[in-house]
């Protein structure tokens with residue numbers, strides 16, 4: 001065909017497709033597929049049936065979950081789909097059964113291999129109370145599979161908007177391979193003492209924005225596994241919980257690099273950590289670079305700024321053997337508020353792979369302990385941060401000045417651990 005003719009035909013086809021999309025956008029109400037909506041009957045099969053029809057439609061199709069309360073056992077919603085698919089659940093609450101015995105896999109709602117997907121509205125209540133309180137599973141995690149509320153695997157070019165995850169048995173939302181995805185106005189809610197209820201866990205994806213969201217939970221607010229790339233988080237509030245966490249890295253061989261994380265304009269309240277990067281001692285090699293925290297308010301947060309390359313909870317590792325995870329190009333800027341621990345900033349890098357190009361600017365953190373407050377302090381090892389701007393805690397009296405850093409390192413050095421490996 002002549003080139004112009006080809007283009008004209010292509011444009012015409014696009015026009016017809018757009019027209020088709022507008023005219024034939026199908027809405028499939030799960031009630032037409034047999035959903036009962038009494039909060040007791042398993043409506044999972046109705047959801048699956050509506051999904052299959054929507055997914056088979058060439059034009060944009062949506063699964064409608066009308067306002068009401070539903071119960072569902074595990075559902076697996078798989079693509080690839082012919083056209084864009086939406087799940088629209090504004091005003092609906094979907095509950096999981098509380099009993100672990102009713103689950104055979106590690107997911108409650110699993111969505112996989114879909115492109116151009118949208119999920120709007122809806123509350124997904126995992127009813128996890130029984131499990132958090134049972135010691136059975138937490139003592140033998142290997143034999144127990146605890147389901148994640150919403151697991152997304154290879155869901156790409158997608159949007160999650162106005163959704164709520166509550167009381168998950170395990171993580172609330174876990175993403176794997178979900179490139180170019182946006183989360184907006186997401187609410188996550190679980191009590192402070194709920195166990196393993198990470199808000200949003202991310203791994204092996206390129207391109208994710210999380211914005212205008214509110215995360216209250218018992219574990220990490222947002223946690224980053226290996227291979228997280230180009231992730232932007234802004235206007236998110238965290239707390240209670242364990243704060244925003246990059247890692248733990250280095251536990252497994254062949255972990256992919258973490259690269260390009262921007263966390264801006266967030267407020268963290270009442271968590272036991274603020275923003276941290278952690279890796280295991282005696283680790284496999286790994287790389288994390290280009291990680292930036294900026295404009296963050298800390299309200300009564302323990303360990304507001306933390307790099308911990310000796311992360312070893314429950315002593316389940318060989319302490320004393322350094323981490324081989326290399327951190328570089330990390331910045332902490334404009335971080336202000338209160339710390340419930342005296343050491344408000346701790347940068348504990350690995351002696352085997354010291355941190356490179358760490359920048360600290362405009363930090364203003366005050367110690368606010370259970371029995372009154374005072375100045376906060378900072379510690380660092382195996383890192384020589386570039387300190388700019390106005391920083392509080394500031395250097396007051398330096399007991400053992402390190403000549404290499406005098407004049408540039410303006411943070412309080414009094415309580416700083418000092419050893420031969422210290423490169424500050």
Ligand SMILES: *[C@@H]1O[C@H](CO)[C@@H](O)[C@H](O)[C@H]1NC(C)=O
Pocket residue numbers: 132133191193194195
């Ligand atoms: C969490 O705290 C609540 C209220 O204090 C209590 O009823 C519940 O048993 C606790 N749960 C766990 C898992 O500790």
Ligand SMILES: *[C@@H]1O[C@H](CO)[C@@H](O)[C@H](O)[C@H]1NC(C)=O
Pocket residue numbers: 133
């Ligand atoms: C949860 O565990 C706590 C302490 O382990 C106990 O006091 C409480 O009664 C338990 N709650 C439920 C609902 O089982």
Ligand SMILES: *[C@@H]1O[C@H](CO)[C@@H](O)[C@H](O)[C@H]1NC(C)=O
Pocket residue numbers: 162163164185187
């Ligand atoms: C955010 O989501 C909630 C539902 O969780 C909704 O009520 C609210 O209107 C949404 N806010 C905006 C600005 O869209």
Ligand SMILES: *[C@@H]1O[C@H](CO)[C@@H](O)[C@H](O)[C@H]1NC(C)=O
Pocket residue numbers: 180181182207208209232
């Ligand atoms: C995320 O936000 C950035 C900056 O606003 C933008 O360039 C990028 O396209 C967004 N990513 C997605 C997946 O929408």
Ligand SMILES: *[C@@H]1O[C@H](CO)[C@@H](O)[C@H](O)[C@H]1NC(C)=O
Pocket residue numbers: 289290328329357
């Ligand atoms: C760190 O930043 C420098 C300068 O911007 C750049 O040249 C270097 O490649 C970056 N390092 C990594 C590991 O990304």
Ligand SMILES: CC(=O)N[C@H]1CO[C@H](CO)[C@@H](O)[C@@H]1O
Pocket residue numbers: 235265266267295296297
């Ligand atoms: C913590 C923080 O900096 N919050 C700001 C985020 O941005 C909005 C709007 O730009 C401000 O109103 C907040 O104060």
